[in-house]
Amino acid sequence: MKRTYLYIARNAFLFLFVLQFCLPIEQAEATVETEEPSVNSQSAILIDSRSGDVLYEKNPDEEMAPASITKIATGIIALEADRAGEQVIVSRNARQTDGTRIFLAEGEQKPLEDLVYGLLMNSGNDAAVAIAEHIDGSVAEFSQRMNKFAASVGATHTHFTNPSGLYEKEHTTTAADMAKIAAHAMKNEKFREIVSTRMKTWEGKEWKSKLINHNKMLVSYQGANGIKNGFTQQSGFTLVTSAERNGTEFIAVLLKANSDKQIYKDATKLLDYGFAHFKTVPVLKAGAKISGETSDYYAGESVYASIPKDDKFKVRVAPGDDLIVETSSGLTRQYPSVLNKEQHVTAGAPNERIAVSGMEHSYSLPEFFMLFFWWLMISFMSWVMVLLLKKKRV
DSSP: OHHHHHHHHHHHHHHHHHHHHHSOOOOSSOOOOOOOOOOOSSEEEEEETTTOOEEEEESTTOOBOOGGGGHHHHHHHHHHTTOTTSEEEOOHHHHTOOSSOOOOOTTOEEEHHHHHHHHHHSOOHHHHHHHHHHHHSSHHHHHHHHHHHHHHTTOTTOBOSOSSOOOOTTOBBOHHHHHHHHHHHTTSHHHHHHHTOOEEEEEOSSOEEEEEOOOTHHHHSTTEEEEEEEEETTTEEEEEEEEEETTEEEEEEEEEESSHHHHHHHHHHHHHHHHHHEEEEEEEOTTOEEEOSSOEEEESSOEEEEEETTOOEEEEEOTTSOEEEEETTSOEEEETTOEESSOOOOTTOOOOEEESTTOEEOOOHHHHHHHHHHHHHHHHHHHHHHHHHHHHHO
C-alpha cells in the first residue's frame, strides 16, 4: 500500500512539473510592435470595424475626390430607406448618365434592391441616378440626404454633390470620413451580403449578363468581405476594403493611388499589418453595469476595443464619464458617450455588473481550466502526502 501511495505522489509531482511549462508565462513588461507599413497612396487609414479604433493613418483628414466609393453612401441610404422591394422606373436622365453603367433602359422597371446590386458590384452610375431619383425625386435632393447621412455618422469633412462619384469640384471626402461611412454600412446585413457577392446574374431589358464585383480583394485576400473601389482621372484610384478573420474585422481606406496595382498592394499591406498585430476584444455588453469612483454607469451599447494581440486589458471610468481601456503594454483607448448613469438595456442584453477595480481580462477559458486543474492536483498531492505521513507514524 505504501508503495502505491509513493507511486501516486511521484507521478502527480512529475505531472505538475511538466504542466508548469505548458502554461503561458506572463512577461513582466510586454512590448508592442510599432513598425507601420509604408503605403504609396496619398491618403490612407486602417480601422477596427467594430470599435472604430484607428490602427494606421496617413493624411486621414485631407479632403479629396472619392470617385465611385461614393456609392457606399448611396447604397446604404437606399437599403436603410426600407424600400428594397419597390419598383424603380428608370428615367431618361438615368439612362444617359456618363461613366460605368449597367445599361438600364429608359422606362425599364427594376426592384430597388437589384439596382443596389448593380450599383455596388458593377459600379453602375445609371443605377445611382435611378436610385436617387426614386427616393428623393432628383439628384440634388438626394445629395442633400447624403450629406445629412454623412454628418449623422460623424463624417463631418464630407460634401457630396452626386450619388455616383463622378468628379465635381465640390464633391469631396476624407479617408477618415469614408472609414466611418463604411463601418456604418457594414453593420447592415444586406449591405454586407451585396458587397461580398462576387458574381450575380443580371436580367436587364437591354443588357443580360453577369454582374462582376470590381473589388479584386474578394478574390486575392483571405477573409476579404467588401466593399468598393473607384477611379476617375482627377481622383486617381480609390478603394475601401474590408476583411474578417477569427472575429476581428478591419476596414482599410486608400485615396489617390497612381495605379490599380498600387492601391491593392497598399490595401494588402494595411490589412496584413492589422491582422499581424491587433485583435478585437469585447469590453462591455449592452446594459452592463460598471462602477466608477462616485457613481455606477451602464453601457448604452456593446463596446469593443482593438488591442495588441498578446495584451490583456482593464477598464475604468474617466472623470468625464468616458470609458477607458488600458492594455498591459501601455496602450490606452478612450470611448466617449458609451456610458449612461441610467440603465438603457437593449433587447436581450444582460444586466451584468462589472467592477472597475481589478477588472482584467487575464485568462481565456482553456487557461482558466488548466489553472483550476493544477490547483486540484496540488490539493490531491497534499492529501496523499498527509496519508503517507499518517501511515509512517503508524
